[in-house]
Amino acid sequence: MMELGKLIKVVLLGILNVVFIWTALFLYGIQAYWILLLLLVGAALxxxxxxxxKAYPYRYLLPASFFMILLVVYPILYTVYVSLTNYGTGNILSKEQVIAQLQDRRILDADAGNYSYRVFRDSTGQLWFLFADPQGSLLLGYEGKLEAVTEEEASARLAGFSELARAEVVRATNELSALSFALDEVSYLQMRNIYSFGVYRPQYQYSPERDELTDLESGIVYTPVLGYFQAPDGTRLTPGFREVIGLGNFRKLFANPQVTGPFFRVFLWTVEWALLSVGCTFAVGLFLALLLNDPYLRLRKFYRGILILPYAVPAFISALIWRGLFHTELGVINRILKATIGSGVPWLQDPFWAKVALVILNLWLGFPYMMIVCLGALQSIDNEMYEAAVVDGASPWQQFSHITLPLLMVSVAPLLIASFSFNFNNFSVIYLLTRGRPPIVNAQTPAGHTDILISYTYRLAFESGRGVDYGLASAVTLVIFLITGAITFLNFRFTGELEEVRKNV
Amino acid sequence: MYRRHTLFGSIWRHAVLLIFVAFALFPILWVLSASFNPANTLVGQSLIPRNPSLDNYREVFTSEQYPIAGWIRNSVVIGLITSTLVVVMTAFAAYAFSRFRFRGRRTGLFASLLIQVFPQMLAAVSIYLLVLSIGRIIPALGINTHAGLIMVYLGGAMGVNAWLMKGYFDTIPSSLEESAMIDGASPFQAFFMIILPLARPILAVVFLLQFIGTYSEFILASILITSTEKYTLAVGLQFFIQDQYASRWGVFAAASVLGALPIVILFTLLQKNLVTGLTSGAVKG
Structure with a gap:
């Protein structure tokens, strides 16, 4: 049995190594040296x-750690990196790409006039141009070069080539406009319109030694400042490039009033939302658990079975259904309200009512969980406590507040904290019901009245109409990470799970 | 603290419970009713449909523009594969954390605690870029593949689950494996044949939680999957309804009912185990 196990191990490891070698060769082929290095280190490990x-225990950890490092740890580190950059709309490209793009910009020398042209194709398919400059002198253009010719020379050189008719020129516009012919060191001929070529020269020249971009026309020198090429007077060239800007995003978050204002509003609502969610679900769940724990109550199993149902429906489906029910014009809730009290409620248009709708939805989604948890905790409380209390003449309320609640809290409090941090980041409910709407007016970043931090971040990164801001979004992500991390840490202190870790080592 | 009820005490208790029963059932019944209502609109729906029909369900299975049945199948398949792999991988990792003493054990435990706090969806940009470059080397794991999506889910699933399972393994006395090893079993055999069968309840909990989580996830899925027929239900259902509640209510209701079924069935089957898992700290996604 042992021997067979070893054999299987050797064969599997062999197959794995064949896969590694094959991938390594492939990576070498496409010159992905960094990934190749990582692969080799991983394979050796x-x-x-x-x-x-000696490394026996690590065999058990290998698959899990592999996926965790690749798909969680690496993205976290990348997020930290992005939070220190200006990555976002306007600063998407790398510096090299921006320089290349700016160097491609050209200006037309209008004084040089227009060059009329005829175009021919030789038997190999190559294009030949016969240009006439504004004074009428002829130039033969081919393979990017220009050559001054007389009329006789031209007709001799072009003999046997077929001239393109106007219609053919129109069809070949893309091909023609991609060509350019150097006139001198800087300027070149390029197609201006269907009838003529013009004289162009590059607008900017980049000097790699000094890392400067010079405007050849005005002579202004642009130097790279925080992701843009900038003139001494502060004018910036667009597009900007992606660059590490240090703590700029965090500074913006806490010091720029137009960003800070919405950020703190969102933060405040996030805390309110998490507290309201935990408070409401726990109050209702505990109340129901107290009722259902009563041995004198009939139909307990029936009630319990029904009340647990909302928990069995996937939350994303429930949220979408509730959005239909809350529909302002056609939703059943407003129809009932109109029939009974005469008017509906602007559920998803008014900031206050949108928040109410969210809390109702989350109560529906969450009270069964609290009910189950409380039922479990209630059953573990020893009945003798109550018997002793009754002998001492305690009222039911005193029994509840002096026995039930404190004992219940011992086991339930950590779950309440966990539930708080879950709701703190409960993206799907917010996103599916309100999408953070209605929007806050006058905010520089896209923030809504019902946005919580995590949905706000999502919109910053992916959905802003004014462009995306990955840098700022990553900074907010790290803030969220810190807050939930702190809450979780407290929770583990509370339950002693950290001590568990220490003790076990 | 409980006493025999007076008549009044009995009445108010049942009245209160019935109110909550109504609250819990109201959306469910309303959607069930809409799914059988041939009108397919939010306008003028009544709780008991006048001419019940299966038209909406037929639409779910036959619509070519919105292959809803296909989305449900995608979600179920992705959920099953992900949860199975997660259970296997986490069981190995949790067993190592529970039984072996090795360098980096403490760091590993702390790391998995810390990492579960980080919302994976927020790293969506870097995950997208990562999957894009993986796809250049191994196209089968790239953008718009279910395998690539499953791979991403595997990464995000370790933290909580490893802790849940480790906690359970800790309660199984290690004398069981020791005696098996005296009888000649390898450590792996002891783990596989003695511990895993005993840990079945926690494996079920992790499987169920992971399945529900994967089934409901829509951020990463909507970023990584680009073609309609490969959508999962959580992405497709949003894409289908957009804000067209007025005109697509009936089909949406039928899709919701069918889409909720896999979870409701699993939930009912594993409910007992789930309650144990929940009281030890898991939160359903």
Missing amino acids: INYVFISE
């Missing part, structure tokens, strides 16, 4: 872990 007896 895997072989070591599976061959060395």
Whole structure:
């Protein structure tokens, strides 16, 4: 049995190594050297872990750690990096790409006039141009070069070539406009319109040694400042490039009033939302659990079975259904309200009512969980406590507040904190019901009255009409990470799970 | 603290419970009713449909523009594969954390605690770029593939689950494996044949939680999957309804009912186990 196990291990490791070698060759072929290096390190590690007896425990950890490092740890580190950059609309490209793009910009020398042209194709398919400059002198253009010719020379050189008719020129516009012919060191001929070529020269020249961009016309020198090429007077060339800008995003978050204002509003609502969600679901859940724990109540199983149902429906489906029910004109809730009290409620248009709708939805989604949890906790409380309390003459309320609640809290409090941090980041409910709407007016960043931090961040990164801002979004992500991290840490302190870790080592 | 009820006490208790029963059932019944209502509109729906029909369900299975049945199948398949792989991988990792003493164990435990706090969806940009470049090397794992999506889910699933399982393994006495190893079993055999069968309840909990989580996830899925027929239900259902509640209500209701079924069935089957898992700290997604 042992021997068979070893054999299987060796064969599997062999197959894995064949895959590694094949991938390595492929990576070498496409010159992805960094990934190749990572692959080799990884392959060496895997072989070591599976061959060395000392590394035995790591075999069990390998698959899980692999996926966790690749798909969680690496993205986290990348997020930290992006939060220190200006990555976003206007600063998407790398510096090299921006320089190349700016160097491609050209200006037309209008004084040089228009060059009329005829175009011919030789038997190999190559294009030949016969240009006439504004004074009437002829130039023969081919392979990017120009050559002054007389009329006789031209007709001799072009003999046997077929001239393109106007219609053919129109069809070949893309091909023709991609061509350019150098006139001198800087300027060149390029197609201006269907009838003529013009004299162009590049607008900017980049000097790699000094890392400057010079406007050849005005002579203004642009130097790279925080992701843009900038003139001494502060004018910036667009597009900007992606660059590490240090703590700029965090500074913006806490010091720019137009960003900070909405950010703190969103933050405040996030805390309110998490507290309201936990408070409401816990109050209702505990109340129902107290009722259902009563041995004298009939139909307990029936009630419990029905009341648990909302929990069995996937939350994204429930949220979409509730959005239909809350529909202002046609939704059933407003129809009932109109029939009973005479008027509906602007559920998703008014900031206050949108928040109410969210809390109702989250109550529906969450109270069964709290009910189950409280039922479990209630059942573990020893009945003798109550018997002793009754002997001492305690009222039901005193029994509840002095026995039930404190004992319940011991096991339920950590779950309440976990539920708080879950709702703190409860993206799907917010996104599916209100999308953060209605919007806050006058905010520089896209923020809505019902946005919580995580949905706000999502919109910053992916949905802003004014362009995306990955840098700022990543900065907010890290703030969220810190807050939930702190809450979780407190929770583990509370339950002693950290001590568990320490003790176990 | 409980006493026999007076008549009044009995009445108010049942009245209160019935109010909450109504609250819990109201959306469910309303959608069930809409799914059988041939009118397919939010306007003028009544709780008991006048001419019940299966038209909406037929539409779910036959619509070519919105292959809803296909989306449900995608979600179920992706959910099953992801949860199975997660259960296997986490069981291995949790077993190592529970039984072996090795360098980096403490760091590993702390790291998995810390990492579960980070919302994976917020790293969507870098995950997208990562999957894009993986796809250049291994096209089968690239953008717009279910395999690539499953791979991303595997990464995000470790933290909580590893802790849940480790906690359970800790409660199984290690003398069981020791005696098996005296009888000649390898450590792996002891784990596979002794511990795993005993840990079945927690494996079920992790499987169910992971399945529900994967089934409901829509951010990463909407970023990584680009063609309509490959959508999962959580992405497709939003794409289908957009804001067209007025005109697509009936089909949407039928799709919701069918889409909720896999979870409701699993939930009912594994409910007992789930309650144990929940009281030890898991939160359903």
